[in-house]
Amino acid sequence: MTTSKWILLCTLATALALPFTRPVVAADFADVLDTPAVHSELAGKGLLTGLTRAGERLIAVGQRGHILYSDDAGQHWLQAQVPVSSDLVSVYFPSAQQGWAVGHDGVVLHSSDAGQTWNRQLDGRQVGPLLFDYYQKQLAKQPDNPELQARVADAQRMKEEGADKPFLDVWFENDQVGYIVGAFNLIFRTDDGGHSWTPWLDRTDNPTALNLYALRPVGNDLFIVGEQGLVLKLDRSTERFNATPTPYNGSFFGITGKPGFALVFGLRGNVYRSVDGGASWNKIDLGLPLSITASTITADGRIVLVSQAGHVLVSADDGASFMLQPNTVQAPVAAAQISAVGSLVLAGTRGLRQLPLE
Template identity: 45%
Template sequence: MIGNFSLIRALPVALLLAALSVPGWATASPGVALLNQAALHSAKASRAVLLAVTRAGDRLVAVGERGIVLLSDDSGQSWRQARVPVSVSLTAVQFVDAEQGWAVGHMGVILRSTDGGQTWVKQLDGVAAAHLALVSAQQGNDAKRLKEAQWLVADGPDKPFLDLYFSDRRNGYVVGAYGLILHTTDGGDSWQPWMQQVDNPEGLNLYGIRPAGGALFIVGERGLLLRSVDNGGSFQALESPYDGSFFGVQGSPAGELVAFGLRGNAYWSGDQGLTWRRVETGLEVALSTGTQLPDGALILASQAGDLLLSPDRGRSLRHLTDPAGASIAGLVAAPDGSLISVGLSGVARLKHNLSSAQR
């Protein structure tokens, strides 16, 4: 049986509140309308619950509740709202260049932009994703997989995607609740269910996916660590140093990576996940997000607003002075060197001088 969705409550507070803000979260019929309802524009959009932020060239793109997408071309000093065809909460966003990007969210939504985030089109939703899983299962001989796919169709399109990773304009993955993972080789024009390629028999929630040193890593609930060394063709489970949920992972081109999650836990690996060492954070609250700076340094953030800096790609972490003081769901370095955060209170330009902080 696919993992109990109540375990998604282990997500950082921002994601949980966003889920609860969606009308009809637990019932399929009211929620389906949100898949075809354009996001409303609001003068207060920059203070809405925002869950992720990234760069599209020199532009900043933030996403969040009710389909809100915000754009900034001045390093976060001002924001404007983009046109979005859905009203469901968006949980993650990535651009591979200044024009091409994707966002994912609740109810199985996958959106694509080809103009730097100004406009978006819906490529997939939970209804279509469940149908894809069913068709794929019907073509195999796995009774358990078929039963799970039938359950996805019957239960409705409320399953969220929680993260994504594209290596270029054509090849990408989206991951989410119940172990859902889809793969595309044509920029999202078509998607293939990838669950059968992943060593996750319990269907544990998948919270994050990132590359490191030529490999691809997925983290999830109950300490799940997955690695692909064949360009995403298959993912094998790694021995985990921790049995609590990992909410994210950050990797370096050299193959070093940091997995982080519940109760301030962070673990560093210098050998692509074969062995792990706990990194002291001094925190008991969940680490909710992280970002890499242009010089390779790493910043992690907690759901309580703590900021941790690692100048050595995750081997050690130290607290930045003047913590943010509000729940943080996403971070990115702006073109002018400032640090942009998003969370329960919307978007903020943090006052840290990142160059001096690393000395």
């Protein structure tokens, strides 16, 4: 298995094969799923891997269940109340009040007060049984279906393995409809704000169960990107994510764009651009052989990409070319977001920081 974005940033490597397993622990071990995140004055300086906006508020998530929020464009941060201390990877708010965060141990958290307090909607102890029950019911209708037989067997294995599979990204269309994706083709959809989740593993063109690293809309299209050049696009008529071939077979960590074009980015500075809804992709030469791990879009429509080492690249021509931003303080970056006042806020291994954009 190739590296995940989260592991890449933790280790500052471009290729690392580590299984998503949990260590053997002592009998008095307190499960991170049952241990609230500890409040710390240093939370804003630790590893933070996800950033988003909730209206004008900034929300950041990271290791040990730390979630922070800022109402002054990232100058000062407060720590939220979080019921778990699992490492969190991604966060998204479709509206100013309602938001979701996901991470390791199959955690899905929800906030209805703009990120100040959070409750758990799902965790890895429930994921295996949820998958098993769902696909067992499908198999009962089609007992000779080999794909469903395999899905039930995989779900049984996940039940036995426990809460060791991470969710790596989350996106909500509105306060009710959303998706979560993660390791080994994990994908679920909710139509009721996360009160229930429906497995969509059988609705992806991903037969080898590659890791799904990110999902985001571009215009009216919804894309997922992952390992080995995987790019999937939702066909809303069939409710299925179909594969979109790309010229690259390395990992893609994210996708961005605007109506009319899409960009996928990943390992070793590989960025590809499509102007036909993902039917074809052309490589964009950044002149930078470092992995691209984050992106955001400014209020005036410029595309911002950030490298694993903290280089900031900006495009004013809809992603056709990028210029390196001068005088950036380089440090490993996992996520980027434009604040309400237009500054660039970055999250990574050294916590949170702000940069002006020229």
